[in-house]
Amino acid sequence: MLTVLGIIAYKINGKCPVYREGNRMVIDDPQVVLDKTDKICTHALSTILHYSTILEHNWCPVELGLTREGDQEHAYLQCVDPGRP
Numbered sequence: 001m002l003t004v005l006g007i008i009a010y011k012i013n014g015k016c017p018v019y020r021e022g023n024r025m026v027i028d029d030p031q032v033v034l035d036k037t038d039k040i041c042t043h044a045l046s047t048i049l050h051y052s053t054i055l056e057h058n059w060c061p062v063e064l065g066l067t068r069e070g071d072q073e074h075a076y077l078q079c080v081d082p083g084r085p
Contacts, residue, residue, distance in 0.1 A: 004028045005052055027052050043081040051077060
């Protein structure tokens with residue numbers, strides 16, 4: 001069963017030219033749900049796309065090393081280009 005992924009800019013270290021903390025992107029594979037998405041950044045997508053399909057198929061984010069033990073509902077990823085510090 002596929003699930004819709006809600007991706008939120010949780011914390012930004014440095015300066016991101018696109019996102020602000022709390023901005024959201026929603027993916028219903030294979031589509032980005034534009035009317036529920038604040039912004040799309042190609043740099044962030046390069047990281048997100050590696051995991052979006054896996055997580056939509058109910059893989060455990062703990063087993064993937066994307067969260068800590070006991071937090072099965074969240075996965076944390078870092079953008080490859082967080083902007084200038």
